Amino acid sequence: MGLMRASLATVALILVAACAKSPPTSAVYDPYEDANRKMHAFNTQFDDKMVRGAGTGYNDVVSEPVHQNIVNFAETVGLPRTVMNQILQGRLEDATRNTLRFGINATMGIGGLADVAGDLGLEKKDTDFGETLAVWGVPEGAYMVLPFLGPSTERDTAGMMVDWFFNPLNYLGLGPETYLGTAAQIAEEVGDRGRFADSYDSVIHESADSYSQVQLIYLQNRRYELGEAPPEDDIDPLALDTEGF
Numbered sequence: 001m002g003l004m005r006a007s008l009a010t011v012a013l014i015l016v017a018a019c020a021k022s023p024p025t026s027a028v029y030d031p032y033e034d035a036n037r038k039m040h041a042f043n044t045q046f047d048d049k050m051v052r053g054a055g056t057g058y059n060d061v062v063s064e065p066v067h068q069n070i071v072n073f074a075e076t077v078g079l080p081r082t083v084m085n086q087i088l089q090g091r092l093e094d095a096t097r098n099t100l101r102f103g104i105n106a107t108m109g110i111g112g113l114a115d116v117a118g119d120l121g122l123e124k125k126d127t128d129f130g131e132t133l134a135v136w137g138v139p140e141g142a143y144m145v146l147p148f149l150g151p152s153t154e155r156d157t158a159g160m161m162v163d164w165f166f167n168p169l170n171y172l173g174l175g176p177e178t179y180l181g182t183a184a185q186i187a188e189e190v191g192d193r194g195r196f197a198d199s200y201d202s203v204i205h206e207s208a209d210s211y212s213q214v215q216l217i218y219l220q221n222r223r224y225e226l227g228e229a230p231p232e233d234d235i236d237p238l239a240l241d242t243e244g245f
Contacts, residue, residue, distance in 0.1 A: 019133075019138050019139045019140065019141030019142075019153075019154045019155045019158075028143060028215065028219060029140075029141070029142050029143060030142065030143045030215070031142050032142060032143070032144060035145075036143065036144065036145040036211070037145075037211050039145040039146070039147060040145045040150075040210070040211045040214065042147065043145065043147065043148065043150055044204055044205070044210065046148065047193075047200075047204060047205075048205065051190065051193050052193065052197070052200075052201075054190050054193070054194075055190050055191065055192075055193030055194030055195075055197060056194050056197065057194075058187070058190050058191050058194050059191060059194035059195060062187075062191065067187075067188075067191050069113045069114070070184050070187050070188055070191070071184075071188050071191075072105070072109065072112055072113055072114060072115045073111065073112045073113050073180070073181065073184045074181055074184035074185040074187075074188050075112070075115075075124065076101075076102060076105045076106060076109065076111075076112025076181075077112060077180070077181030077184070078167075078181060078185075079098050079099075079101060079102040079105075080102060080167065081128075081163055081166075081167050082098050082125075082126060082127055082128075083095045083098045083099050083102070085127045085128060085129055085131065085132045085163075086098065086125070086127055088129075088132045088135075089127065089131065089132050089135045090135075091125075091127070094125040094127075097122055097123075097125055098124070098125060100117065100122055101117040101118075101122050101124065104116050104117040104120065104122070105117050128156075128159055128160070128163050129158075129159035129160070129162040129163045130153075130155055130156035130158070130159030130160065130163075131159070131225075131226055132159065133155050133158065133159050134155065134226045134228070138155055139155065140153040140154070140155045140156070140222075140223075140228075141153050141154025141155050142154050143215060143219065144157055150214070150218075151214055151215060151218035151219075152218075153219075153222070156222070203217065
């Protein structure tokens with residue numbers, strides 16, 4: 001595992017270095033378009049054959065309260081990683097808030113199944129290492145399409161690697177809980193695929209050029225999240241969650 005983490009860290013550094021070649025964020029830098037389109041086609045077929053049906057089946061079996069418990073647990077397990085990123089970004093108030101959220105939900109919330117902290121007014125403040133890199137001045141780099149995960153950029157791909165393999169909980173002897181958190185995150189995504197089926201299908205299965213549509217939605221939304229671009233009024237907010245496209 002240590003060798004794997006070191007290798008992924010090296011790949012992440014290479015991706016960060018590659019980001020320096022990107023043009024201004026108002027442009028779409030897509031030098032890997034041929035490979036990206038092939039991967040997008042693969043992801044679309046995978047969604048059609050596997051994920052779409054799983055999302056429908058999941059929502060037929062799992063009730064809304066149980067699904068919300070899964071969402072709460074996935075969010076709670078991810079909070080230490082979020083706090084680490086907020087500290088690195090200098091967002092100490094948000095880091096303190098999320099530390100309190102983790103402590104309250106992990107104890108009073110029955111291991112994170114209930115969002116007791118949210119009921120007390122401590123709302124979630126999310127972030128990731130891709131945003132940390134943006135705060136540090138790293139440009140987004142080239143547009144990428146990842147297998148199963150969908151649209152990304154070189155900067156966000158590097159950040160994703162760091163977030164996945166350097167969770168602080170791993171160093172506190174809580175490894176199994178982080179694996180359960182990953183499983184809960186997958187279940188959350190599958191459930192959302194079923195709940196927002198019409199929006200997903202309109203983008204990835206019914207668009208004349210779904211590759212360009214997903215690229216537009218992902219980059220516009222991500223740049224808006226990071227304060228790098230204003231929102232577009234004509235983009236369906238339900239279609240902005242493009243993970244897995």
